[in-house]
Amino acid sequence: MSDLPSDRDDLDADAGEYVLGTLSPEDHMRFEMRLRTDRQAQAAVAYWERRLSPLAGLAAPAEPDPQLFGRIEQTINRQARPARPGRVLVPARTRIWNNVTIWRNAALAAGLAAAAFAGLLLIRPLPQGGGPSYVAVLDNAEGAPVWLVTADPANLTISVDPVGQSPNDSRVPELWLIPEGTDTPISLGVLGGHRTTAVIDADRLAQIGEGAVLAVSLEPPGGSPTGTPTGPVVQQGRIVPYLP
Amino acid sequence: MQKVGQQDAAAFKELYAATASRLLGVAMRIVRRREVAEDALHDAFVRVWWHASRFDPARGPALAWMITIVRNSAINHIRKTARETALETEVDGEADSLLDRMAEVPGIPAADRIGLARCLQELEAGPRQCVVMAFADGWSHEELAERLGHPLGTVKSWIRRSLLRLRECLSA
Numbered sequence: 001m002s003d004l005p006s007d008r009d010d011l012d013a014d015a016g017e018y019v020l021g022t023l024s025p026e027d028h029m030r031f032e033m034r035l036r037t038d039r040q041a042q043a044a045v046a047y048w049e050r051r052l053s054p055l056a057g058l059a060a061p062a063e064p065d066p067q068l069f070g071r072i073e074q075t076i077n078r079q080a081r082p083a084r085p086g087r088v089l090v091p092a093r094t095r096i097w098n099n100v101t102i103w104r105n106a107a108l109a110a111g112l113a114a115a116a117f118a119g120l121l122l123i124r125p126l127p128q129g130g131g132p133s134y135v136a137v138l139d140n141a142e143g144a145p146v147w148l149v150t151a152d153p154a155n156l157t158i159s160v161d162p163v164g165q166s167p168n169d170s171r172v173p174e175l176w177l178i179p180e181g182t183d184t185p186i187s188l189g190v191l192g193g194h195r196t197t198a199v200i201d202a203d204r205l206a207q208i209g210e211g212a213v214l215a216v217s218l219e220p221p222g223g224s225p226t227g228t229p230t231g232p233v234v235q236q237g238r239i240v241p242y243l244p
Numbered sequence: 245m246q247k248v249g250q251q252d253a254a255a256f257k258e259l260y261a262a263t264a265s266r267l268l269g270v271a272m273r274i275v276r277r278r279e280v281a282e283d284a285l286h287d288a289f290v291r292v293w294w295h296a297s298r299f300d301p302a303r304g305p306a307l308a309w310m311i312t313i314v315r316n317s318a319i320n321h322i323r324k325t326a327r328e329t330a331l332e333t334e335v336d337g338e339a340d341s342l343l344d345r346m347a348e349v350p351g352i353p354a355a356d357r358i359g360l361a362r363c364l365q366e367l368e369a370g371p372r373q374c375v376v377m378a379f380a381d382g383w384s385h386e387e388l389a390e391r392l393g394h395p396l397g398t399v400k401s402w403i404r405r406s407l408l409r410l411r412e413c414l415s416a
Contacts, residue, residue: 021315043303046304053307061265062265065282069257069264076294
């Protein structure tokens with residue numbers, strides 16, 4: 001075997017470590033993002049899942065509590081229940097994005113699959129003229145909110161508010177959109193320590209919907225030099241609509 | 245699994261009945277506490293329900309895919325709640341007994357089990373122990389280094405090199 005690692009070796013070792021669970025949380029998220037679109041990476045993970053699975057035989061089986069299945073069903077039913085309108089009252093014209101709890105609770109009350117889609121919730125707040133139409137809470141790996149993203153289709157803008165601690169890093173956070181069914185991250189801009197607003201075209205805004213992913217990567221000052229994420233993905237999540 | 249992907253509740257119940265005790269065992273070995281392991285299993289099955297339609301049978305056995313979900317869920321749970329410090333370290337012993345200790349898992353082909361045991365045995369003892377314990381116990385590089393008494397850099401390179409050697413051996 002050659003001592004020079006090839007790209008293929010790197011991918012296989014990354015995929016193997018992903019399945020073993022030994023990647024750092026940052027690398028794990030980064031690899032997960034790659035898995036969304038990279039068929040070779042998907043195949044490499046499937047290979048290791050199959051090849052390492054016999055090691056599960058090292059653990060002695062344990063009978064779960066008889067009530068556990070009921071709990072699982074309850075969670076699924078709660079998540080599947082369609083949201084009802086008007087359950088969450090949010091005062092109009094307040095800076096609601098300062099209050100992440102409201103959005104989080106709104107999302108939970110709406111029965112969104114928060115657990116299944118840990119990371120990001122994109123929800124549609126109560127319809128009211130001129131206000132933002134989508135709000136997304138972008139969490140870090142510990143579940144703490146870091147960014148709040150609001151999309152305002154009327155004005156073709158996306159705004160991002162920092163709501164948590166910024167990453168302690170000389171690199172700068174850059175926001176990416178990966179529309180459903182594509183494998184090309186689109187840069188929505190570099191994020192600052194204060195509110196960032198980007199004007200985007202209507203086509204792009206239309207791509208923000210269910211199945212799309214928003215992600216934040218750390219890039220050199222000024223943003224990614226290549227137009228695609230080059231640094232670690234520190235936050236990411238799937239967009240889940242709130243359907244009133 | 246395809247039926248579960250079409251949100252067939254009866255098929256989901258069957259899948260649970262057939263796999264829950266095996267998967268809870270996998271989670272218990274990682275988190276070491278029954279209630280945390282059951283929480284991990286809960287999260288994993290909720291995820292299986294919502295993601296089953298994306299499972300591709302051409303990828304391999306459904307159980308192998310579910311094992312990854314359960315292990316990830318268990319590892320997330322221990323990273324959220326600090327792992328028990330009084331945890332007894334059962335360091336994996338000799339490879340000779342690996343095949344014996346690796347019970348047959350229904351749904352995983354016997355040939356895969358025998359092949360993996362054979363190829364693991366070809367690794368040196370230190371690297372093999374790291375790979376086996378990373379999988380079975382969900383230990384991170386740091387935990388492996390500390391508990392097995394090896395330098396961190398050694399553990400990291402052992403794991404990557406062992407994976408590539410396993411790949412070579414398994415495809416031979």
